[in-house]
Amino acid sequence: MQTLNQALFIFFAVLAVASAILMVTRRNIVHGAVFLITTLLSTAGIFLLLQAEFLFIVQVILYVGGIMVLFVFVIMLVNLDVSMRQVQFNRQWFVAGALALVLAGQFLFAIWVGRGALRLPAMASEISPKNTEAVADALFSHYMLPFEIASILLLVAMIGAVVMAKRRAG
Amino acid sequence: MSDERTTKTISGMDSVNTTVLGADEIILNMGPQHPSTHGVLRVKLKLDGERVAGSECIIGYLHRGVEKIAEHRSYQQFAPYVDRMDYVAAVSNGLGYCEAVEKLLGTEAPPRARVVRTILTELQRIASHLLWLGTHALDIGALTPVFYCFREREEILKIFEKYCGARLTTHAFRIGGLQYETYDGFEEDTKRFCNDFAHKIDEYETLLTENRIWVGRTKGVGILNAADAIALGVTGPVLRASGVKWDLRRAQPYAAYDQYEFDIPTRETGDTYDRYVVRMEEMRQSRRICLQAVENIPTGPIMARIGKVLKPPPGEVYHSIEAPKGELGYYIVSDGTTQPYRVRVRPPSFINLQAFDKMAKGALIADVVAIIGTIDIVLGEVDR
Amino acid sequence: MIPVDDYLFLSLALFTIGVIGVLTRRNVIIMLMSIELILNAVNINLMVFSRMWGTVDGQVFAIFIITDAAAEAAVGLGIILAFFHNRETVLADEMDIMKW
Amino acid sequence: MGHLIPPSIMPFVLPVLYAVVIVAVLPLLAGYIVLMERKVMADMQARLGPMRVGPHGLLQPIADAVKLLLKEDIIPDKADRLMFWFAPLVSVTMALLAYSALAIGPAFQIADLNIGLLFILAISSLGIYGIVLGGWASNSHYSLLGALRSAAQLVSYETAAGLGLISVLLLAGSLSMKDIVQAQLDQGVWFGFSVPFGFFIYLVGSIAETNRAPFDLPEAESELVAGYMTEYSGFRWSLYFLAEYANMIIVAGIATTLFLGGWLRPGARYHEHIPGTGIEWLDALPALLTLGVALYSLKLAPTQPVKIQKIVMVLVAVLCLGVACVLAGALFAPPAVMQGIHGAFWFMAKVFAYIYAFLWIRFTFPRYRFDQLMRLGWRFLIPLALVNVIGVGVAIVLRQQFAWGPIVSLIPTTLATLGVAMLLAKDDAPVAEAQTAAGE
Structure with missing residues (x-):
């Protein structure tokens, strides 16, 4: 296994x-x-x-x-x-790439330093049958407010997308 | 039509995706090989998304020079050619031509011949409308009516076959009357067909008339108002669906139509649904005419006394009949010889097709198919 | 047993690629897709920590992130479409005016 | 037997076997559904349908398959070759993958996932990429329009169909296919009867999702030639074809499991035994039905015009007789075996009944137009489905708080949904204001 x-x-x-x-x-x-x-x-x-x-x-x-x-x-x-x-990359791609790599290096360093400190608990042999229920439980009890906020965000996004994509008259 | 600014095609790279889809418009070539252009019509559509911003019908793929051929044939010899124009309504074509030449000769077919001609022409109208109904429904996506329609059309074609030996391009009539006497049982066959047909047509209507999808697909689609219809010279059911009560059978009676009672169905809006309703009703009326006519076919000769060699006096004549698709007119100029100097056909399909752009503007691609179907064109007639 | 670090390295790799994509590409759609990649890398982290602590809170957060990604994609693509209708380009450095 | 296979891979043996069987049998099954479609179509259209290849066209699917495999494989010049090659594979892979969670009877299931239903929905939602990418890669306007239509249509109707399914999930309280069937047994009613509107919404949604008429706009023949498949031919085309029919079986399987009691036989809670035996009356039904088919084919055999057709007809009869023997023999087998075999029979019977409904609808209705399709989805089905889901929630509260019965508690819901449906239908006037409005 x-x-x-x-x-x-x-x-x-x-x-x-x-x-x-x-x-x-x-x-x-x-x-x-x-x-x-x-x-x-x-x-x-x-x-x-x-x-x-x-x-x-x-x-x-x-x-x-x-x-x-x-x-x-x-x-x-x-x-x-x-x-x-057309040209696919920005003119400053070199700088951007280097910066991104520097950022990645920092993260890498952090993970490398802390390697081995974090470990997963022993794998249960069976997939826990209650995952869906557990997520639903957390979502609808503890995280109810964020959940509602997320739905409003989606609603706003939907309206925004409709407004943006709608063809303007003339 | 030539608004090139909004149509962006990137030159250099020969790919259809180069035409900008979202930006504004694409050009879609529908046909000449396309399942629902009813032959070899090519429609160049300018699409704005799925909406038609403009259209152009490109015709001529089936041009055979029928009118030119007429100038090198004697009057009788040309008669079979007209069958090949609107090949789903060959009998009507023949009637128009024969009557036009008779008019040129100054004679008339005997009463018996005229009644038989009326019966056959009305049967042909039913057959033509059945073919239209089946293919139109098929275009809109109803797969089944076409087979029902062909089942009934087959009965009509059987009558034709028994009468003159041919089913499609019948050449049923001759100048001056008929060549063949009606066969034994012609009346019974016709009566049987007409009686059966009454509830068959109700069957089609149960499938379509009240069907929400059918109504949704046809109502408000391809509207042609009466003024536009008249301005464009549209005739036939398309004109009548726009609310103009104009039917040559009533307006300028020919054959034996003045003897029979029938209604001219009209509708108001002139959309695809109205044209459907008008044609359905016309089939009922044709059936009514057939039943009246077949009740008393006068006895007597079937051929007028005209010579073997036709030499009409110099002059010209225009004669038109109400073909299934609209006004089918023949303009014949004679120079006194055995061959016409000029024959010009006014084909209803060709002229009705002019209304296509008007109907299709603002429609969706799916409507284009419905609109092509509703005009009821036969490319053989459009291109001649 | 796969160590947590492996997941973190994977997540870091995806994150970095995403960042590079956002910073260097000119095409807005690719940039948007790179952002999706970054969010995805974050989700891996949340998932592995959720597994580590044996709770589902991380997964709930991941759901929120996916919701957010959906909202962002919808609005972002709407903007791209609107922009494309007006300027006929999808390149970021040609988006140089505030209003059209 | 047991010692031949190492115990560590033992749990994988049966699922792999089922998987192989499904992959092997499905193309054949799809071929025969096509034959069934053509025969049903012919019957509704007053004609005979395929009659030449084999008696009553029984070998037609095989001839068709051979023809398709031998056809030239054309890739358009300007097509995106990689995607063109890749897209049909996506379609067919996703269609086949979805079978892994489908329970064909209590015994035949590759994997009983506790999120089985979601898994099937997730996988089948990926099939859209096959269509979209294929349409795009063909580099043809018709294909592209078909692909775009398809994308919009599938996304819209997935929502509606999903909401239709949620009403059942509320009642069953599980996402596992087996538990859902068990719940129908426990509550004594198929969910299709307790939430008819959920069933209706799913029926419409599933027709749209499988691109069948009257929602076959992505491949509308009279408009887009063949939609996204226009440029495909031969083997690749047949992959799309296979995917389409496999998807039909999938949605029929979902509907059967969720709404029609899965593998439960009609009257599953009615246990009247044949006197003197341990066999229930209703369990004899499958064997008798297939026996009837066998006898009918045997009776038809002498009337076949050609000798080879007679032989094939007899073979069909023998095959049916064999199935009848298996079904009858199962009555005397241990209960688990018997339920596995009879469950599969009932499941398949219901799946075919559902597919028959698909065909019936296809040959009766004209095709929707795209804006009408969208309006139907967003303005009729989704609101209706939402009302239905809320109603089912109320019904569950009624059931828990006031101890109403499983059927009685849902009657108010159904009536309320019916009212809303009529309201929405009235609002949705069939006149297309679209053309005149957007004409400019």
């Missing part, structure tokens, strides 16, 4: 990182979107390894099946070929 889990982790992790790299480097946005979808699905697999199967479903239904469909939809509505033949 352990080796299987490890193999799965490595598989998902490599897939996620590789497609993430491809995502930010592709010229063609549709290909980029497909690679992002792959990353998201691999992440969903990692959620499953972490026994968060409800989040796995949320990730697949909402992220991949909802948000990314929206992305692909919009990508098809905007002109691809013009942007494909």
Whole structure:
């Protein structure tokens, strides 16, 4: 079981990182979107390894099946070929990349220093059958107010999106 | 139409995705090979999303030069050619041509011939409308009515076949009357068909008339108001659905139509639904005419006394009939020889098709299909 | 047993790639997608810590983050569409006016 | 037997076996659903349908499959080759993957996930990428329009269908396919009868999700030629085809499990035994039904025109007889085996009944237009589904607080939803104001 889990982790992790790299480097946005979808699905697999199967479903239904469909939809509505033949990276890409790497180095240092300090509790042999219930419980009791705020945020976003995307007269 | 500014096509890269989808408009070529352009019509649609911003019908893919052929054939020889124009209503075409030449000759077919012609022409009208109904419903996505319609149309075609041996391009009439006497049982066949047909047509209506989806797909789609219809020269059911009570069978009676009672159905709005209702009612009226006519077919000769070789006096004539699709007119100029100097056909489909752009503006792609169907065009007639 | 660190490294890698994407690409849609990638990296962290502490609070937060991502994507793409209708470009450095 | 397989992989053996069976059988099943579709269509349209290949066209699916496999595989010149190749695979993979959580009878299930239903919904929501990417990659206007339509349609109707399912989930209190069926047994009523509007909404939503008429706009033949499949041919096209029919079976399976009592036989709580035996009357029904089919085919066999057709007809009869024997033999087997076999029979019977409803609807109604489709989804089905879900919540409170029965408590809900439905339907006047309004 352990080796299987490890193999799965490595598989998902490599897939996620590789497609993430491809995502930010592709010229063609549709290909980029497909690679992002792959990353998201691999992440969903990692959620499953972490026994968060409800989040796995949320990730697949909402992220991949909802948000990314929206992305692909919009990508098809905007002109691809013009942007494909233009320069893909900013002029300051070198500085930006270096800064990002410095940031990553800091995080890396922090994790490296604290390595081994954090450990997961022993894996239960069975996937806990109550994950969905537990999440729902927390969401509707302890996190009720944030939940409502999130719904209002969604409502606002919906109205905002409709207003933004609506074609103006004339 | 030529508003190039809003239509962005990026040159250099030959890909359809280069035409900007969201930006404003794309050009979609519908046809000439497309399941629902009823033959080889090509419609160039300028789309704004799924909405039609402009359209252009490109015709001529089926042009055979029928009018030119007429100039090199004798009057009788040309008669079979007219069957090939509106090939789903060949009998009506033949009637128009024969009557036009008769008018040119200054003669008339004998009463018996005229009644038989009326019966056959009305049966042809039913057959043509059935074909229209089936394909129109199929375009809108109702898969089943087409088979019911063809089942009944088959009965009509059987009558034609028994009468003259042909089903589609019948060449049923001759200049001056009929070539064949009616076969034994012609009256019974026609009566049987008409009696059965009464509830068959109710069957189609149960499938469509009250159907919410059908109503939703046809009501308010492709509106053509009366003024526009008249201005565009539209005739036939399309005109009558716009509220103009104009039917050549009543306005300028020909054949034996003056003897029979029938109503001219009209509607007000002139949308696709109205045209549907008008045609359905017209089938009922045609059935009524057939039943009246078949009750007493006068006896007597079926052919007027005209010579074997037709040499009409020099002059010109215009004669038009109410074909299933509208006013089918023949303008024939004679120079006194055995061959017409010029034949010009006024095809109803061609002229009705002019209204397409007017109807389609602002419609959705799905409506375009409904609108092509509702005009009831036959490309053989449009292109000739 | 997969150590927590491995998850953190994975998350860091995705995060960094996302940041690089946002900072260096010109295409707004790719930038938006890179932001999704960053949020996703955060979710991995939340998930692994949730698992570590044996509670579901991290997962609840992840749900909120996904909600937020949905809202952001909807509005962001709406803006991109509106912008594209007006300027016919999706490049960030051409978005140089406040109003059109 | 047991010692041949190492115990560590023992739990994987049966699921893998089921998976192999499903992957092997599904294309055939899809082919025969096509035949069924054509025959049903023919019957409704006063004609015969396929009659040439095999008796009554029984071998037609095989001939079609061979034809499709042998056809030339065309990739348009300017297509995005990678995506063009990839898209049908996505469609068909997702369609097949969803079967892993579907419970075909109490015994046949690859994985009994406690989030089974959500898993199926999640996976089938990914199938959209096959359509969208395929339509985009074809580099054709028709395909692209089909893909865009499809994306908008699927996202909209997933919401409605999901809300329809939630009413059942509230009643069942579980996401596991097995528990949902068990809940219907415990409450003594199929949820399709207790929440008819949930069923109705799901029926409409599932037709739309599988792109079937009257919601087949992404592939509307008379408008978009074949929509997203326009540029596909041969094997790739048949993958899309397979995915479409596999999805039909999936949605039918979900509907069966959630609304039609899954593998429960009609009258599952009615236990009247045949005197003198331990066999219940109603358990004999499947065997008798298939026996009837067998006898009917045997009777038809001599009337077949060609010898080979006679032989095939007899083979069909023998096959049905075999199934009847298995179903009858199961009556004398241990209860677990018997329930597995009979459960699968009832499940499949219900799935086919549901698919028959699909076909019936397809051949009766004209196609919606896109704006009407959206209006129906957002302005009719989703509000209705919300009202229904709230009503079911109220019913559950009634049940818990006042101890109302499982059926009685839902009657007010159904009536209220009916009222709202009529209100919404009246509001949704079928006249298209759209054209004149947006004409400018």
